[in-house]
Amino acid sequence: MKLQHLKYPDLPNFHELTDALLRYSRLAAEFGYDQEAGDIIRRIEETLQSGIETFAKIVENPRPDENEPEDWASILAQRPQGRHRLTEKLPEDYAERFLGAFIGRGAGCALGGALEFRGVQEMEDWARYCGDAYPLTDYWSMVKNPYQHRYILGTSEQLTKAYMDSIPVDDDFAYTLIGLLTLEKYGPNFTQQQMADLWKEKFPLQAANGSWGAYWGERKMLQNLHAGMPLEKAGYANNPNVQSIAAWTRADTWGYVAPGWPEKAAELAYRDASVNHRRNGVYGSMFFAASIAAAFAVDDPVEALHLGLQEIPQDSLFAEAIRWAFSVAPEIKSYKDGAAAVRERYAGMFEGHAINNALFVVFGIHIGGKDFTKVIGETIAMGMDNDCTGATAGSIVGAVIGKKNIPEHWYKPFNNRMHNYLNGGPEYVDFDDLLTRYTAQAKQIM
Incomplete structure (x- = not known):
């Protein structure tokens, strides 16, 4: 396409x-x-x-597209030539880079989550009302609907600095943690069925307070699985989100455990994403998993993005979009430029799509470089699914610059822990514990 x-x-x-x-x-x-x-x-x-059912039937069998293969062997055959592995062993500074990536992900996610899917003008107006700098240089001082429940255990006010005591609950972090749990239970050769079984066990669908534990295609897959539908159907049945951003919000773990090995990260992301995504939804996850893996072995986040692009079919719609973003990036000086350019070029595209949101990450990283605050501030200011875009931009840049180069005000409110709503786990998970566990998995894979 x-x-x-x-x-x-x-x-x-x-x-x-x-x-x-x-x-x-x-x-x-x-x-x-x-x-x-x-x-x-x-x-x-x-x-x-009847119309919805008709759409659901026709999209279950997409028209063939030789440029957008879905099987792993064909995807490998359509990658461009490039450097698919950058190091043969765990980087010596893995701990520093991992903490930078994880903290960076948390900061970007919390910053974007406060006004997720709000328009550029609405966010500017809210910042002006609150007296906050814009683009943001710190967490929001106020949020709309502060007592609104979110993700089983949280409330919206926990996205503000005054009420933040950890990385706030978010499905983006539930997906990061479930990836780690999958590796710990089944190893790097996990099957999609094993992954699905663990999802059924660990993900709460909805709390008594009305908040959900998963959205879009992930919720639909879980509902289908709980209804007894076999996995080969459960991921796609009645799911209009198979090319959404959601798959690449699950990509970070695969990059964290394959530091410096983009190809391996992309392979793990493919196995994860293709359970309920297709084509560009899957490529998006592969691209960002590979970019995050590369970020552990380079000193420039833009270079990490270029290396990530080497792991997906080069003539796909997703790859075409990323190359376009690279080509126009010198003209994109601010979030306003980025937001306008993407909305004009991809007018009509779902605002939760894998492609348009990925372009905001690319532009945010080009604008900010290794300036962490500028990267996540500019990225989330472009709007759309900006807890996810902020999280991914923060993860990539954080892996490049390490924790020591992230301003303390972004991670001090976290108190060295993340808030967790998955079943059967502690309510808070310490970063030190996560570092130990991710290091063990990365050593095994590398």
Whole structure:
């Protein structure tokens, strides 16, 4: 697939249509037509459900695309030539770089999570209202809906500096931890079925307070698995998110355990992501896992991104997008430039897609370089799924510069721990414990 061949359908304003439908149905009932209103609503619901089912069936069998293979052997064959392994052993400064990556991921995730999926103007306005610098140079001083429950155990106010006592709960970190748990239980040759069994055991779907433990394709896969659906169907059935950002929010562990070996990180990410993602959703996970792995062995985060690009099919839509971002990066001077460029070029694309969000990470790293604060501040300021983009940008840059070069105000509120909502584990997991466990896995793999 090339961008020139991608044509999104024209969509009506569903929000206005739905609002009018609701108002008319209530008005009809108030005027004595309650039975007729019910009949009309049922017919519309049946039509919509039929359309969704039709879409679900056709996307289960994508049209063949020789440039976007899905089996591992074909993906390997379509990679560009490059350096697929940078070191033969665990880097001597692994501990410093790992802590930089993990802390960097936490800072970017917490910073973006406070106003996730908000528009650029809305974030600028909120910063002005709060009196916070923008792009942000520290955590938000206030958030909207501070008591709103999030991810089973948390509330939104924990994303502010005054109430932060750890890396706040987030599915991005649940995915990072479940990757580690998978390796610890099954080893680096884990199967997708083993991974799915552990997900069923560890992921709470929803808490009594109404908050969810997983979203999008991950929630749908878990629901399908709990309903008894076999894994080969559970990941894709009724899942419109197979090319979403979610797969690459699960990529970090694979980079952490293959430091300096992008090819291996990409292989592990492929096995993980392809359980419920396809094509560019999978390539996104491979790209970022490889970039993170490379970041442990280079001194420039931009170089890490270039090395990551060597691990995915070179003529895929994802690879085309990353090359475009590299080519225009010198013209992107700020978050406003990046946000405008991506929204113009990829107009119509879902704001949780693997591609458009990846471009924000690329631009944020190009703008900030090794200036950690600038990288995550500029990245999350571009919007869309910005807890994920901030987390990934922070992970890559953190691995390059190490903990010692991340300003203390980004990690001091964490108190050396992350907040965990997975079943059967401690509520807080210490960074020192994570370092020991990740080091053991990395030694085994390297």
